Amino acid sequence: MKKNLFPRELEHEAIYILREVAAQFEKPAILFSGGKDSITLVRLAQKAFHPVRIPFPLLHIDTGHNFPETIEFRDWLVKETGAELIVRYVQDTIDQGKVQEETGKYASRNVLQTQTLLDAINELKLDACIGGARRDEEKARAKERVFSIRDAFGQWDSKKQRPELFGMLNGKIAVGENVRVFPISNWTELDVWNYIREEKLDIPSIYFSHEREIIERDGLYWPYSDYLNTSAEEIPFKKKVRFRTVGDMTCTAAVLSEAGMLDQVIDEILSATISERGARIDDKRSEAAMESRKKEGYF
Amino acid sequence: MDILRIxxxxxxxxxxxxxxxxxxxxxRSITRDKLEAIEAASKRKGFDFTDLSLLTDGLIAEREQGITIDVAHIYFSTSTRKYIIADSPGHVEYxxxxxxxASNASVSLILIDARKGVIEQTKRHFYIASLLRIKHVVVCINKMDLAGFDQKVFENIKRDFEAMVVKVGFEGQEVKFIxxxxxxGDNIVFSSVKMPxxxxxxxxxxxxxxxxxxxNINAPARFPVQYVVRPHTDEFHDFRGYAGKVESGSFAKGEEVMVLPSLRSSKIKSIHNYTEEKEEVLAKESVVITLDDEADISRGxxxxxxxxxxxxxxxxxxxxCWMDESPGAEGKIFFLQHGPNRVKAxxxxxGGILDIHSLETNTDxxxxQLNDIGDIVLKLAKPVFADLYVSNTANGSFILIDEFNNNTVAVGFVR
Known part of the structure; x- marks a missing residue:
């Protein structure tokens, strides 16, 4: 096995950031999706405060369209780490009439979850939300700060970002404002995978090759489920697949893969010709899809 | 694997x-889908080549105007190391x-158009690299294809730049010309056949x-306390750990340490990185340190x-360097943040403000104003334990925070 491919400096930096959050804010939470990036955050938080348990709750915004394997894993991890879990449901936001379910074959709840998140921030009076976003994922993220200030509507203003110098983090905010914190900003997809390997972290089974019913649409393999609106021509068939990134079942595409072990998964990523978010259907809506969603308060 | 920040x-x-x-x-750090996206975008713009610059110009406004406004972070790696590039705009207003x-980098790439040579902007960039004590400067003399790949052009620019190094640079700084x-792609990854x-x-x-x-590894050891770890569990009942990142130098188990500002001395009992106990900790590493005796130590x-x-x-x-839209002047009060320590200042x-064009200080x-660089004297409500920036960049820098709108309004280098 290859050794020491993960640059440990990134871990020291992330731990430093998490400790700044604990020191500078009163009610932080980790935004937990069950994906590999938020699993990495959980391990970093364990390391930052050991032997104290993670001093922040995990907040999961449940769209109701999750892979069941992700939910199973989430519950296992919470038990394992003794962390507190808070779940808020997009379905409740829909039932309250605050957002409307999308229709058509591309319908997903990806955009809708922003409202549920903003409601949760207000309800729980969170002043800092720690997320697993990375700058290498997407062009708008490449310019976002580690401490990203949001106004009372959760909005990001790319022109009013605070400069971050010498790693010094300024988390002073006014009442009503809150901060999104991105401790693994400087990690790449490969860094995360190498970290998972070197730390021997458990991850949900859908990251590994498994047989699944899929349909083919727009050149991508979509996982077949009750949540996906399909036409008569879109007939599901079984293939060996895995997921490279984990979002909702309605907006995450599968890749054909035989990789059943972590080393094989990493080898596949190394030779992949498609970027990670290339399999995120939610990003394909327009060239500036991510920046527009961030301005509205998205993760 | 190590990281080089550029x-x-x-x-x-x-x-x-x-x-x-x-x-x-x-x-080969670009995936096929990203390359296809910029190929398509280049065609839409009517270019007959693939505009690789589209890879880094991120925000909507920047793509519209074709300029780089903010600092973008770009990542790639080789089998040797991981690279992080902080790509910043070059105009005076940025x-x-x-x-x-530059504050987080150990290498500065300064670009020069071979047809234009050393211009005012070049001087400003080199001045900033030197002000921030960036040890490695690479002067990239670009567009040699438009200057006939002429060695004389290269040598002339190099000579002009070196004259500036004598005036603005510092001892120990290394300046490389390519x-x-x-x-x-000539001389970027592959040697140029046009410039033998x-x-x-x-x-x-x-x-x-x-x-x-x-x-900062050879500078005196500094460990600012970020957070106090107190478990209050049966297993770790008496555990009292000081969490932080070593800013400079190194600490070892058993070493005599002094606590600032109380001036009490103690001994390092243990150094923890999660469940692992360490004998020694170096600059840039995050750890938890415990001491031999109970001391009253807190953040800062x-x-x-x-x-x-x-x-x-x-x-x-x-x-x-002033970083805010609203101006700064004598008599104004701020929070000064030095590492995790915050005091009123x-x-x-x-003392005067630099004329960024002539690089002379104007004492009148x-x-x-936004982007101004100058010298000041600050009075602090409580003491800080800073070093001179020239001898310890990590412990010699600070930021100023506006009392009212909480913005980071300035960065400072202790003189």
């Missing part, structure tokens, strides 16, 4: 984004962004060979070695 400065016209795009392209990008044609007279390293070769050992305090000296400052001289004197100017 800052780039230059205007769009210098081909900076193209150079970075080329670096990514030639190290001086603060350049300083932000002739490039970023559009075609240049027999030295390509840009990537040079970057691969730079030593990244932290500059600092551990140092008993054998090292320190300076207690209730006032300090500094060079600052008042600007008592403005007393008010800082």
């Amino acid at each position: 800052t780039t400065a230059g205007s769009v016209d210098d081909g900076k984004s193209t150079l970075i795009g080329r670096l990514l392209y030639d190290t 001086t603060r962004n350049m300083i932000t990008g 002739p490039l044609a970023a559009r075609e 007279w240049y027999k030295d390293e390509t840009l990537l070769e040079f970057l691969e060979n730079i030593s990244v050992a932290a500059d 305090n600092m551990l140092i070695k008993c054998t090292d000296g320190f300076t207690q400052l209730t006032g300090l001289n500094a060079t600052i 008042k600007i008592t004197t403005v 100017k007393k008010v800082f």
